[in-house]
Amino acid sequence: MTPKIHRSSRAAGALVGSAVGDALGAPFEFGSPGQFTAHFPVPARGSKTEMCGGGSLGWEPGEFTDDTQMALMLAGSLVDRGGLEEADVFDRFRDWASANPPDIGNQTRAVLGSGRPWDVAATEHFARSGHAAGNGSLMRTTPAAIKFAPAGTAATMDAARRISALTHGDPSAGEGCAIFHELLRVALDGGDPLGAIPSALSLVADEHRERWATVLAPNWTPEQATESNGAVWPTLGQAVWALRTGRDFAEVLRLVIDLGGDTDTVACVAGGLAGAVYGMGGIPSRWASAVHGRVPGRGGRVWRLADLQQLAAALDSGVQQSYDPGVIPRIGPAEVLPGIWAGNLDGARYSDEDFAVISLCRLGEPFPHPVHRMAYIADNEYNADLDVMLADVLDDMKALRDEGHRILVHCHGGASRTGLVLRGYLVREEGMSVEAATAHVAARWPHLGLWNDSFTAALAGLADKND
Numbered sequence: 001m002t003p004k005i006h007r008s009s010r011a012a013g014a015l016v017g018s019a020v021g022d023a024l025g026a027p028f029e030f031g032s033p034g035q036f037t038a039h040f041p042v043p044a045r046g047s048k049t050e051m052c053g054g055g056s057l058g059w060e061p062g063e064f065t066d067d068t069q070m071a072l073m074l075a076g077s078l079v080d081r082g083g084l085e086e087a088d089v090f091d092r093f094r095d096w097a098s099a100n101p102p103d104i105g106n107q108t109r110a111v112l113g114s115g116r117p118w119d120v121a122a123t124e125h126f127a128r129s130g131h132a133a134g135n136g137s138l139m140r141t142t143p144a145a146i147k148f149a150p151a152g153t154a155a156t157m158d159a160a161r162r163i164s165a166l167t168h169g170d171p172s173a174g175e176g177c178a179i180f181h182e183l184l185r186v187a188l189d190g191g192d193p194l195g196a197i198p199s200a201l202s203l204v205a206d207e208h209r210e211r212w213a214t215v216l217a218p219n220w221t222p223e224q225a226t227e228s229n230g231a232v233w234p235t236l237g238q239a240v241w242a243l244r245t246g247r248d249f250a251e252v253l254r255l256v257i258d259l260g261g262d263t264d265t266v267a268c269v270a271g272g273l274a275g276a277v278y279g280m281g282g283i284p285s286r287w288a289s290a291v292h293g294r295v296p297g298r299g300g301r302v303w304r305l306a307d308l309q310q311l312a313a314a315l316d317s318g319v320q321q322s323y324d325p326g327v328i329p330r331i332g333p334a335e336v337l338p339g340i341w342a343g344n345l346d347g348a349r350y351s352d353e354d355f356a357v358i359s360l361c362r363l364g365e366p367f368p369h370p371v372h373r374m375a376y377i378a379d380n381e382y383n384a385d386l387d388v389m390l391a392d393v394l395d396d397m398k399a400l401r402d403e404g405h406r407i408l409v410h411c412h413g414g415a416s417r418t419g420l421v422l423r424g425y426l427v428r429e430e431g432m433s434v435e436a437a438t439a440h441v442a443a444r445w446p447h448l449g450l451w452n453d454s455f456t457a458a459l460a461g462l463a464d465k466n467d
């Protein structure tokens, strides 16, 4: 656990993490176990990453599926209405279902296509079919878990049940969503969601408690599942098992996708939890940078990383902000180290598109460069996960250099964060001391800024590893 991570980073991590899991798992949906590791035995940090696309539905690399599409509709309703209005959420879901999305769960399609009103459609379907405990309401509930977390345990679990009931008449699914909401609430507060399982279970309806307690027990393993992971119990059970077993965000996702079956949804659920635990900086930037998609029936907008982060902030704090950095005088790009160039925001934005761009600040409008990694480092002392982020960026740079790419590192001003990464590269790849790396960069990049002491400390940590 990393308690110093800021809440806003955990909220963004939850929403982005769920979309990343969805997109990362989609190509492996309904596959056999072990496929992810068979395809990617080691981290793929070059221009082709684990965000490989494909699968039976032909997803683009990084494209999210119905899990995130539904989550975005739910999030949009919660933000626009300032809270939960079930009829509005249901209307948005129905518009989407009638726009022929590329994938949609059987039960969700049946309920949304029934033509019945929001408050009876799912109950009637459950009364007819009798089996309805799919994972389709759990997969989309992360935005609501972010939104209702500050209202406390009872309120967030209640919201979870009501939203689940819009499409899933079986209360088993609602109880699973309620548990998820409570675990995410604890994680956003900087607590340990695994430690919160017993208290969450005590708030589950009596007749459902035992079945949930079974799949969430510390000694439960995915082989013990009694249903496929299209059902809600093993979906949450596997996600929690992976969170318990994995040592970081990437490992949690690898573990769940390697289980096979409904990989996009289980990874989406696990990614929401793991993103809240490890924060935005714990999500590999090669995955977060690639995630994108549209919501059929809700306009042609393409959702990308920055949009998801903005939405998470609106859910978490009620603040709706769009970011426009304006036009700034261009600096760079200039080659500072062999094959590694530097610039400021607009120097990078208008650079040749064959640069592999490493962005360290917020961007406003997206860049056109096909190879583009976004790792948001704040130029202050509040990067609790700076070591993790810096290692992730430097590992990607090494892999992209090894592929022969020209790399362009930039931040807003091209001074402090850019300087951190350039110096870090020399410390890591050339074995230089921090002083030597700083002098080397300063002699070649007059814009270098050295005012951030936490950056200097992070570099000292890198240098220690050289010894």
Ligand SMILES: [Mg+2]
Pocket: 065, 066, 067, 103, 264, 265
């Ligand atoms: Mg899906």
